[in-house]
Amino acid sequence: METKVLSSGVEYSNLPANYIRPVSDRPNLAEVTDCDDIPVIDLSCTDRTELVRRIQHACRVFGFFQVINHGITGGSTEEMLKMAREFFHLPLDEKLKYYSDDPTKTMRLSTSFNVKKETVHNWRDYLRLHCHPLDKFVPDWPSTPPSFKDVVSTYCTEVRELGFRLLKAISESLELEGDYIEKMLGDQEQHMAINYYPPCPQPDLTYGLPAHTDPNALTILLQDGEVAGLQVFKDEKWMAVNPHPGAFVVNIGDQLQALSNGRYKSIRHRAVVNSGKERISVASFLCPSNEATIIPATQNGSSAVYRNFTYQEYYKKFWSRNLDQEHCLELFKN
Numbered sequence: 001m002e003t004k005v006l007s008s009g010v011e012y013s014n015l016p017a018n019y020i021r022p023v024s025d026r027p028n029l030a031e032v033t034d035c036d037d038i039p040v041i042d043l044s045c046t047d048r049t050e051l052v053r054r055i056q057h058a059c060r061v062f063g064f065f066q067v068i069n070h071g072i073t074g075g076s077t078e079e080m081l082k083m084a085r086e087f088f089h090l091p092l093d094e095k096l097k098y099y100s101d102d103p104t105k106t107m108r109l110s111t112s113f114n115v116k117k118e119t120v121h122n123w124r125d126y127l128r129l130h131c132h133p134l135d136k137f138v139p140d141w142p143s144t145p146p147s148f149k150d151v152v153s154t155y156c157t158e159v160r161e162l163g164f165r166l167l168k169a170i171s172e173s174l175e176l177e178g179d180y181i182e183k184m185l186g187d188q189e190q191h192m193a194i195n196y197y198p199p200c201p202q203p204d205l206t207y208g209l210p211a212h213t214d215p216n217a218l219t220i221l222l223q224d225g226e227v228a229g230l231q232v233f234k235d236e237k238w239m240a241v242n243p244h245p246g247a248f249v250v251n252i253g254d255q256l257q258a259l260s261n262g263r264y265k266s267i268r269h270r271a272v273v274n275s276g277k278e279r280i281s282v283a284s285f286l287c288p289s290n291e292a293t294i295i296p297a298t299q300n301g302s303s304a305v306y307r308n309f310t311y312q313e314y315y316k317k318f319w320s321r322n323l324d325q326e327h328c329l330e331l332f333k334n
């Protein structure tokens with residue numbers, strides 16, 4: 001690769017060899033169907049029982065859902081996407097000040113997934129930020145574009161609040177006390193991945209992000225309103241989750257799969273790229289505190305599917321592997 005990141009201004013007419021997947025591991029875009037049935041849940045629903053029932057159904061059957069009327073204004077999400085776009089359009093030298101391939105860094109621009117470990121790269125750049133507590137991390141965030149810190153920290157605060165509302169409803173949907181999950185996860189960390197997928201000369205040969213599950217507790221994804229790319233694995237098929245106006249895509253991460261004792265699933269998903277348009281997505285991850293012990297909530301005398309573990313232990317294992325290996329939770333089974 002000529003430069004460390006893809007968003008360097010270089011236009012590629014062919015996919016560089018180190019992005020080409022083997023034939024057995026390509027996206028088969030012609031076989032992907034549109035997913036019309038990922039639940040769209042209206043959070044302004046005043047019938048709590050009904051709302052919790054919908055969330056329960058979505059988590060059990062899909063592990064994924066979308067939320068609308070979630071209380072975050074369109075202005076805030078538009079600003080967030082605009083900031084993301086402006087950041088990746090900065091001159092290369094300006095961006096490279098933030099570059100690192102060390103996954104332990106709390107703020108870094110990087111590319112692909114884990115450049116030091118992987119053999120085939122992914123057609124993605126990303127800016128990864130730790131976001132909680134904000135006053136600890138914001139000073140280190142990019143100072144260009146000038147309003148980046150303000151816009152992104154406002155967005156982070158709003159998303160965190162939304163995440164806690166969702167965790168409460170998810171707790172209730174598991175027939176646990178409303179604050180059960182929050183208590184178990186401790187002082188939750190919040191990380192953000194601002195993903196930038198440039199137009200790709202041969203999108204059928206590579207991925208933006210290959211199939212993976214999210215290692216954290218809950219993910220709240222803001223998708224580009226115009227350009228699709230997210231796909232979920234459902235009923236043995238890949239399905240496209242096309243952008244829904246004003247919606248966030250929410251998914252259960254590995255920690256909620258473990259905490260729910262496997263009742264809710266952390267579903268495999270991936271991002272594909274396209275030849276015509278850049279795509280942006282902003283993933284906000286709520287993560288247990290490092291010291292939190294994840295204990296499966298068994299029900300009616302059932303036995304625990306997973307052993308107890310700390311998030312620190314899990315996260316270390318997750319980052320030591322490749323993204324496309326078996327589900328990391330398999331290694332924590334009883």
Ligand SMILES: O=C(O)CCC(=O)C(=O)O
Nearest residue numbers: 193195229230271281283
């Ligand atoms: O870009 C997307 O739609 C998916 C991003 C994602 O799955 C992630 O950042 O973990």
Ligand SMILES: [Fe+2]
Nearest residue numbers: 212213214269
């Ligand atoms: Fe993900």
